[in-house]
Amino acid sequence: MSKPFEKVALLGLGLIGSSIAHAIRAYGGARSISGHAKSAETLKVAAELKLADTFHADPAEAVKGADLIILCVPVGACGPLAAAISPAVGAGAIITDVGSVKGAIVRDVGPHVPSHAHFIPGHPIAGTEQSGPRAGFAELFQNRWCILTPVAGTPQERITALEDFWKGFGSRVEVMGAEHHDLVLAMTSHLPHLIAYNSVATAADLEEVTQSEVIKFSAGGFRDLTRIASSDPTMWRDVFLNNKDAVLEMLGRFTEELAVLQRAIRWGDGETLFNLFSRAREIRRGIIAAGQDTAAPNFGRDPRKG
Amino acid sequence: MSKPFEKVALLGLGLIGSSIAHAIRAYGGARSISGHAKSAETLKVAAELKLADTFHADPAEAVKGADLIILCVPVGACGPLAAAISPAVGAGAIITDVGSVKGAIVRDVGPHVPSHAHFIPGHPIAGTEQSGPRAGFAELFQNRWCILTPVAGTPQERITALEDFWKGFGSRVEVMGAEHHDLVLAMTSHLPHLIAYNSVATAADLEEVTQSEVIKFSAGGFRDLTRIASSDPTMWRDVFLNNKDAVLEMLGRFTEELAVLQRAIRWGDGETLFNLFSRAREIRRGIIAAGQDTAAPNFGRDPRKG
Numbered sequence: 001m002s003k004p005f006e007k008v009a010l011l012g013l014g015l016i017g018s019s020i021a022h023a024i025r026a027y028g029g030a031r032s033i034s035g036h037a038k039s040a041e042t043l044k045v046a047a048e049l050k051l052a053d054t055f056h057a058d059p060a061e062a063v064k065g066a067d068l069i070i071l072c073v074p075v076g077a078c079g080p081l082a083a084a085i086s087p088a089v090g091a092g093a094i095i096t097d098v099g100s101v102k103g104a105i106v107r108d109v110g111p112h113v114p115s116h117a118h119f120i121p122g123h124p125i126a127g128t129e130q131s132g133p134r135a136g137f138a139e140l141f142q143n144r145w146c147i148l149t150p151v152a153g154t155p156q157e158r159i160t161a162l163e164d165f166w167k168g169f170g171s172r173v174e175v176m177g178a179e180h181h182d183l184v185l186a187m188t189s190h191l192p193h194l195i196a197y198n199s200v201a202t203a204a205d206l207e208e209v210t211q212s213e214v215i216k217f218s219a220g221g222f223r224d225l226t227r228i229a230s231s232d233p234t235m236w237r238d239v240f241l242n243n244k245d246a247v248l249e250m251l252g253r254f255t256e257e258l259a260v261l262q263r264a265i266r267w268g269d270g271e272t273l274f275n276l277f278s279r280a281r282e283i284r285r286g287i288i289a290a291g292q293d294t295a296a297p298n299f300g301r302d303p304r305k306g
Numbered sequence: 307m308s309k310p311f312e313k314v315a316l317l318g319l320g321l322i323g324s325s326i327a328h329a330i331r332a333y334g335g336a337r338s339i340s341g342h343a344k345s346a347e348t349l350k351v352a353a354e355l356k357l358a359d360t361f362h363a364d365p366a367e368a369v370k371g372a373d374l375i376i377l378c379v380p381v382g383a384c385g386p387l388a389a390a391i392s393p394a395v396g397a398g399a400i401i402t403d404v405g406s407v408k409g410a411i412v413r414d415v416g417p418h419v420p421s422h423a424h425f426i427p428g429h430p431i432a433g434t435e436q437s438g439p440r441a442g443f444a445e446l447f448q449n450r451w452c453i454l455t456p457v458a459g460t461p462q463e464r465i466t467a468l469e470d471f472w473k474g475f476g477s478r479v480e481v482m483g484a485e486h487h488d489l490v491l492a493m494t495s496h497l498p499h500l501i502a503y504n505s506v507a508t509a510a511d512l513e514e515v516t517q518s519e520v521i522k523f524s525a526g527g528f529r530d531l532t533r534i535a536s537s538d539p540t541m542w543r544d545v546f547l548n549n550k551d552a553v554l555e556m557l558g559r560f561t562e563e564l565a566v567l568q569r570a571i572r573w574g575d576g577e578t579l580f581n582l583f584s585r586a587r588e589i590r591r592g593i594i595a596a597g598q599d600t601a602a603p604n605f606g607r608d609p610r611k612g
Binding site for chain 2: 195214221230236250
């Protein structure tokens with residue numbers, strides 16, 4: 001393992017930023033933490049929760065002396081934030097982020113990274129439907145993958161140092177290109193969120209079925225989609241605005257497949273339906289075997305509550 | 307509360323049938339249980355688990371002397387099963403079912419219900435992604451809604467008796483028409499399953515993204531869909547074949563909404579995305595307030611596993 005960072009600057013203290021803070025307290029990875037948040041309210045809550053050692057309304061103040069700088073804000077806010085801190089970034093510091101899109105981060109943050117610093121975009125594939133500084137917890141990254149998309153020319157030793165930082169939280173790390181990341185995540189994360197949001201919007205607009213009925217009888221599947229669809233709207237707006245091509249590509253494939261299913265339903269083609277439905281269990285089994293979901297029925301929900 | 311039934315015949319001993327058996331053992335509702343399953347293997351497992359007092363390869367044998375007969379088989383199997391038991395159904399017995407579609411049950415089962423019996427189609431909105439006789443557990447119906455769609459002329463006292471049976475398992479009961487049921491469930495259950503199955507099919511067919519990547523990076527949302535999509539394929543084939551009109555109606559609305567979202571992404575219309583995404587949290591809050599899902603992040607999954 002690499003030695004811990006001296007000082008980590010967490011810029012943004014929502015679900016991910018606060019979880020990193022808790023994880024550092026629990027598992028190490030840095031000797032001290034400086035924290036910044038745009039909103040005074042978030043900074044106040046973060047101070048109450050002792051999420052950092054020092055708190056700064058000015059992000060440039062937070063990054064002074066930091067050898068690891070993590071942008072934990074929505075993708076659309078990363079460019080301006082990087083511009084604001086640029087003059088204060090020290091020699092040899094690593095700048096990384098946690099955004100769900102990587103190409104746009106390279107495009108928007110890259111130009112603001114001083115030549116004496118290292119730029120290693122990152123994405124921990126971990127989260128919950130909750131947001132804000134109170135939502136974080138130390139175990140969030142346990143057993144989750146973190147993807148790094150270092151820019152060309154980054155010293156391997158610096159990449160390894162950041163890998164070890166994430167591994168210390170129980171994460172597994174994979175390195176790939178930003179473009180490939182955006183394609184993979186369009187399928188495994190962005191499309192699922194899009195259709196979850198869309199399902200909830202469809203349900204909200206029905207005339208013949210009341211909102212109260214949708215809520216009461218949601219245990220048949222719909223409630224699962226509402227969890228995904230209650231994720232932070234700003235974060236997700238930015239994802240879709242910044243991963244347009246890959247999302248539209250996956251959405252096109254989804255719609256094409258859906259037309260096949262629709263036709264099978266219309267024509268009563270049970271064989272097509274059965275065959276397609278049967279294939280899905282295999283991928284589910286793979287996900288459980290890979291430690292990426294629980295095998296417990298209904299995600300292990302408490303039957304009396306969930 | 308009505309007095310318990312003398313003898314319940316469970317025809318089909320998969321997830322729902324076996325859960326009813328466990329629930330009767332745990333909470334009452336019947337003095338004895340007779341069990342039938344089409345497959346010899348299921349009957350054998352059910353006998354090992356003592357899911358009933360008597361086991362019958364012939365469903366007509368199982369219903370003899372039963373004052374409550376519950377069809378716990380896929381919707382498409384209910385008509386033939388009802389025909390097979392029809393001559394053995396006793397005077398005053400209630401015939402009900404647990405199918406996710408009600409109009410087709412009225413159509414297929416109704417003609418086989420003897421005039422001396424009562425026909426009260428039912429649907430407990432409860433389940434997991436697992437199936438078979440080992441999947442059941444007594445708490446499955448706790449806090450879940452059960453919808454009854456009694457046919458015209460059913461004595462209120464008989465409806466109340468069946469309501470009390472479900473209430474004894476911790477369920478809440480609502481009575482409505484079969485057609486309305488099918489419309490509501492098309493939205494809250496059938497459409498979510500359809501798009502979950504479709505997402506998994508889309509992911510399975512990608513060329514640029516490997517199956518292994520889809521599995522590894524599924525924690526960003528996709529894994530939730532795979533749970534729904536690993537439900538029993540026969541059951542779900544029958545749902546879609548038997549609730550065609552309502553499903554196609556909801557699917558049409560879903561696709562329409564999706565086109566609006568697609569356009570907003572293509573044109574970079576962040577305001578439309580943000581407004582639509584913001585609305586979804588309210589429905590989620592309603593579902594949690596109504597006791598239909600847990601408020602715990604990630605459904606309360608164990609962070610080390612889930």
